[in-house]
Amino acid sequence: MNRPVLQIENARAYYIVENNYVRAIDDISIVIREGEVVGIVGESGSGKTTLSNVMLMNIKRPLSLIDGKVKLYSNGNVIELNKLSREELQKNIWGKETSIIPQSAMNALMPTKKIKDSILDVMKTHFEEIHEKEIIEKVQARFEEVGISKDVIFRYPFELSGGMKQRAVIAIATLLNPRFLIADEPTSALDVSTQKMVLKTIQDLREKEIVKSIAFITHDIATVRQIAETLVVMYAGKIVEISSIEDIIKEPLHPYTRGLLFSVVTPEPEVKKRGIYYIPGTPPNLMYPPPGCRFHPRCEYKLDICDKEEPKLKDVNGRKVACFLY
Ligand SMILES: Nc1ncnc2c1ncn2[C@@H]1O[C@H](COP(=O)(O)OP(=O)(O)O)[C@@H](O)[C@H]1O
Ligand SMILES: [Mg+2]
Secondary structure: OOOEEEEEEEEEEEEEEOOEEEEEEEEEEEEEEOOOEEEEEOOOOOOHHHHHHHHHOOOOOOEEEEEEEEEEEEOOEEEEHHHOOHHHHHHHHEOOOEEEEOOOHHHOOOOOOOHHHHHHHHHHHHOOOOOHHHHHHHHHHHHHHOOOOHHHHHOOHHHOOHHHHHHHHHHHHOOOOOOEEEEEOOOOOOOHHHHHHHHHHHHHHHHOOOOOEEEEEEOOHHHHOOOOOEEEEEEOOEEEEEEEHHHHHHOOOOHHHHHHHHOOOOOOHHHHOOOOOOOOOOOOOOOOOOOOOOOHHHOOOOOHHHHOOOOOOEEEOOEEEOOOOO
């Protein structure tokens, strides 16, 4: 097995609202290894974006890391990101060791600024002193690598297509060759042909070793299947299953994974022939999560124990699943 790049141990990250908690990440452990693309899937509200912020330790109010560790492995050293200040993270970690293509990033480019000026703003957060000409040349080279013209840097966001904007955002996020990249729903707002292009761009980054490991977040298994080897399935702030994509497509173990796979908008061909299915009900309010397994109110396989005890993620034939059926 490859060396770990990032490891989260028993993390709980809650939003503090009106004397209560939204338990968005609740006792999650995960390892991302060198060279690995891990897909993270789950319905909207399952905690994917919160998890990406925990991976970076980009924790700001109302979000709080209640418990757990976030470890970054770097040149034989282990850095506990949860012990660093925001300033230290900004200066030494973000952009250089870990980076993110945030959800809806392409719409976050400043509309009144040329791409070049948005980039210079970002670079000012990473370095005390920046050399404008050097950065522009570097960005232009990276733009050409991701398949957009180097003149794009002198344009305004509204002058670019969705695909161009997204690739510009990818180029900016990976400018300093971070070892670990998080892509949070990078294709969700794009049409199918642009999605393919953006997926290919992200794949190329790893093939060229610009980035070493990727966490690819999406709510769509059909998309993630094209890029990831391992799949992490989230439900209501918990990981319910971790397996290779092939195993999951062949035989989803957790009832929620089964539902997710069968209910995809564009079903996989092998899933399609098994008929369409949807998961009844809706995800719980994470201020008042149900006791026991958080999926039990929607589960057709519910056992007596399921609303009493919380299932732990356990090994089942080399796979991991949190369910009392196994
Ligand atoms: N700023 C916030 N304040 C309070 N609750 C939040 C905030 N952001 C997200 N949440 C809640 O945290 C849970 C997880 O959200 P999120 O991580 O965005 O999920 P996903 O990315 O899977 O859609 C949801 O219940 C959401 O309503
Ligand atoms: Mg999200």
